[in-house]
Amino acid sequence: MRVYLLARNPTDSVTDGFLPAARRLGLDVTVLTDQPAAHRLRAPEPETLGCDVRDFRAVIARISAHHRPDAVFTNSDHLQTQAALAADYFGLPAKSWRAAHATKDKAEMRRRLAAAGADPVRAAELPAGADPAALDVPYPCVVKPREGVASEDVVLAADAAELVRRCAEIRARRPGEALVVEEFLEGELCTLETLGDGRVRHLLGGFHTELSPPPYFVEERMSYVPAHPGPVTAQVLGQLDALGVGFGACHTEFVVSGGRARLVEVNYRAIGDQCDLLLARLLGIPLFAHILRTHLGEPLPADLGVRTDGRARLSYPCADAAGTLTAAPGPADLVVDGVELTYRPLRAVGERHELHRTNRDFLGVAHGIGTDQERVDRAVADFLAAQRWEITP
Structure with a gap:
């Protein structure tokens, strides 16, 4: 085949x-x-x-x-x-091409959710050349490329003057691209990982995500949770249903505040930045094979046989300045206090990079897997504290 x-x-x-x-x-x-x-x-x-x-x-x-x-x-x-x-x-x-388009196009996603009455978010599409000062949006607000990925050029604007300035900066890097300006969603950032075949949909848990300080939104640390509260999960799944999402893998980001779940974005694919590789190990399932089989038309089993006792944490040391990486740790595979600890470099010594304020600033990824969250967190934090990265301007 x-x-x-x-x-x-x-x-x-x-x-x-x-x-x-x-x-x-x-x-x-x-x-x-x-x-x-x-x-x-x-x-x-x-x-x-x-x-x-x-x-x-x-x-x-x-x-x-x-x-x-x-x-x-x-x-x-x-x-x-x-x-x-x-x-x-x-x-x-x-997958439905309509659902694929609606999740990729952030303005269309907001329109589809609003039309379905699924917890609408105030948002406005800003075509190339349009004046952001004319928008009726609440402040602070978030501006992002309409079809962007990985928090690239996603930034918080405190007022109208800053919105105009941020839009100009993004347009200088992305001439001709449309932007989306939407209300800032306060609360805890979470993810939900799902896998479906159009008939059955499995929940694979999710992550709690810690971001860099505003105005940027770089994902610096993620902790695995086997399940979110039932009412929160139900809200997220209802919004995915409104978008027509249910086939193959999906990585959904949402904010929870006061028990209310509001979508940030829907990535109609498996989670990335090595979280999917960790998820397969953590759950003890052939995750990538299941996804491929789904696209070959094979039904998913009623029970994937996932482990539910696993806990995990990922941390991404980030560059804080442009320059050449002149010192950095190499790959490591350790067992510390019962925690399987892995570190992989994401940037080679000798490479020069600008500062992007996105996951392109990641220098490496450390993740720990165990059954006790405190031990996992401590093992990852202690490992990173003992390492050294140097960037020469």
Whole structure:
């Protein structure tokens, strides 16, 4: 059976998660990407073909001229709609392209939720060239690219003057892109991880997320929770239903305040930044294989057999200045006080980077897995406190 995997830049999710899972399932994989050299360097085994994967017509044409597909799949935020349209064209199991589009386009997501009466958030779309000063929005507010990802160019504005300035800064980096300005949602930031086949939907727990200080929203630490309170989960699932989300993996971010759950964004894919790799280990399930099987049309088991006693924490040491990384710890795999501790560098010594105020500032990722949250937290914090990163301007 052949799976066409659509991708842009290489990611740990694809290289260390989906490709090994596909090999174990005996699948033939063809990677379609607009960055073939980077993928061949990172993972030379699968067949890799160049393609303008941002255009669903190019994807369909490339597949039609090659081998017959059994699945068209992507874990990219940027390519969910294209993959859904291509899979549907070939009569294969797929996410609804409408749901994929509604979750990617943040303005459309707000409109869909408002139309369904599902806890609307005050928001306004700002087309390229439009004047942000004319918007009727509450302050403080958040401005973000309409189709952005990973907190890139997401920033808090305290008043109208700051909103105008922030929009100008973002537009200088993203000329011609539409923005979204919406009310700031106060409360605890959480995630819900789900996996469905269109018939059954499994809840895989979620995370509590700690962010960098405002005005930016960089995810610095995440702690796993096996389950959120029932009423909170029900609210989130109701909003996902309103968007038509229910097939394959989904990573949903939401804020909880006073028992009220309000969506921040819906990423219609598996959680990234190595959280998915941790989740598979923590739950003791072949997560990536389940996701691939779903796209091959196989039903999910009624019981995934997940472990429920696991606890975990991820921490991302971040660059605080632009420059060249001149000293940093190497990879580590340790067991400390019963906690499985792993550290992986995300930036090589000698690399120079600007300061982005996003997850592109991550220098590495440390995560611990155990059964006692306090021990897990302490093991990760102690490990990071003993390390040293140096950035030379």
